[in-house]
Amino acid sequence: MKKFEIAAIPGDGIGKEVVPVSLHVLNTIEELHGGLKFDFKEFPWSCDYYLEHGKMMPEDGLETLKSFDAIILGAIGNPELVPDHVSLWGLLIKIRRELEQSINIRPAKFFKGLQSPLVNPKDFDLIVVRENSEGEYSEVGGRIHRGEDEVVIQNAVFTRKGTERAMRYAFELAKKRRGHVASATKSNGIIHSMPFWDEVFNDVRADYPDIQTASYHIDALAAFFVSRPQIFDVIVASNLFGDILTDVGGAIMGSIGIAPAANINLNGKYPSMFEPVHGSAPDIFGKGIANPIGQIWTAKMMLDHFGEIELGRKLLDVVEDATNDGFKTPDIGGKASTIEVGDEICRRLKRL
Incomplete structure (x- = not known):
């Protein structure tokens, strides 16, 4: 069995809504694939953490992250509370630079169900x-x-x-x-x-x-x-x-809300990090309408990184099929909530 230790940092705004959905999808994949095991540990590092502690992560935060196989990041930033150059350089860019994530890859494709x-x-x-x-x-x-x-x-x-x-x-x-x-x-x-x-x-x-x-x-x-x-x-x-x-x-x-990214460490010394391209979108945080596809697509990229190429392909196919059948959040013309989209993707995975 392949076991992976994953650090989850929901971060700010809608990151707190879409990261749990992506972890739910990965747990579903784990249930269906007997040879995979994901152990998630969540960290509260964010602008709220900064307001309480005066820093975006603890002094030993990077050392803590080094022990994981990968990092899932939601979104960083709340400029009404913390200037962007403080929040990003204190967490996101700090992780990228000091964990030697020297390559960033971002796909874009014609996506079924999107206009x-x-x-x-x-x-x-x-x-x-x-x-x-x-x-x-x-x-x-x-x-x-x-x-x-x-x-x-x-x-x-x-x-x-x-x-x-x-x-x-x-x-x-x-x-x-x-x-x-x-x-x-x-x-x-x-x-x-x-x-x-x-x-x-x-x-x-x-x-x-x-x-x-x-x-x-x-x-x-x-x-x-x-x-x-x-x-x-x-x-x-x-x-x-x-x-x-x-x-x-x-x-x-059709929407930056579905765009994923992977920050890749090439030398294997430190974990790579997977995050959606969209920001923290504080204007819609708490409404339950954030698009989880970008975050779920990053989970697909993490599966690819672990060598589970076929699983990643199946996951993206399911996401596209669900989108094409109308299970969409309002930003891309649907009426479904963040959780409803995630639940539908999990239901379809179980039918494979």
Whole structure:
């Protein structure tokens, strides 16, 4: 039997509603699959925790997380209580950086039962590999002076190791998919980092002669996500570019509420973390209408990470079928509650 210790951090807002639903789905899968065992331990780290303790997690929080096989995260942020740069850098980004989750992957596909805003989405199925540890989101920079003389410097930091790592992950992923990698660049406008990005991409693709490649400036690439997303398979992008592209990916699916993400640790030293792309949505928290699909899709990605590819495929098929049959929350045109959607998915899993 495969046993997995999972840390669950519901976090803030609707994270507290959708994480329990995803754990219920995983418990259902455990019941149906005699060879799997999930042990969940929940942690209350959040903005509420910050207000009580003055920090987003305890001093030994990272050491605690290191003992788990994976982390399921709901959502972080409540700007009315805690500034976003405090909450995110104190928990979400802290976990990503210090547990060496250097790759972020986010899929987007034509989703049965959802009305894409595209007139003809043509069954697109793509995945963005985002460099997750450096790039435009570095901590290097600072401020000097105030008022009209104020100067702010924000440095983007790209290392060959980090850039090549993301690109090789993308090429290896493409070998398991449709064999195409697109690079997101802006070397016609960003004079140092993006020509470097292009150079590393050219070096890496030489090792994968069977993989087709293309390179797009980020502004054109964002437009192509809308006008012809079906041409893409795997896209590799820097931290900022990948972040923006994947929100577009959620939009063309029909709702960012269903978009999942995985923060992958490649060296096996620490756990990977699985989270939906949507935020904490404090405006709908407590109403029971939050869309749980993004969180459940992250559970599918966790199953994939554990090598349970077929189980993950079956779970996503069930989620799509339920959505296609009208079991949807109000944000995507339905009338079901968060719990009702989760319960229906569990019922369908039991019928397989």
